[in-house]
Amino acid sequence: MNENQSSRDVFDAIADPTRRRLIRLLAEAEELPLHELTAKFQMGRTAVSKHLTVLREAGLVLDRKVGRETRFRLNAAPLREIQDWVTYYNKFWHSNLTRLNQLLEEEDK
Missing domain, CATH: 1.20.5 (Single alpha-helices involved in coiled-coils or other helix-helix interfaces)
Known part of the structure; x- marks a missing residue:
């Protein structure tokens, strides 16, 4: 599968309220690190990371490493x-x- 194809359905990815909230948070900011996103939820880092993985698989989130930190940004396309x-x-x-x-x-x- 090439990088322009997503491995998860976009409708499935936005079906969860937590993922919709993550999308909104990323839409309001240019880029956010995982620890800042996690601070916005009453769940652990692993749970937030799993939601971000679903969004990434649908092509809605892009990530990049900056040192030891992973930063996320929205890909609204x-x-x-x-x-x-x-x-x-x-x-x-x-x-x-x-x-x-x-x-x-x-x-x-």
Whole structure:
């Protein structure tokens, strides 16, 4: 598998509230070390690291070593898949609600 392909589904990766919070924290900062991310949660370093691994496997998180420290940053590009999915259903609901509105208006006449 090349580095542009992710080994985990993006939808699966964002399904967990902890991982969504990690994404938000990384979106608000350019880059954060593991110890700073861990301090934001009531769980241990290993648990946070496991969540970051899931996000990394989905291509949502990039990491780099700086000395003995690992720093993480968000790669938002894979979120485009979710945005496209939501956009499709937004169009679906808009179309159906417009038709329902037209039917109700015709019924009132």
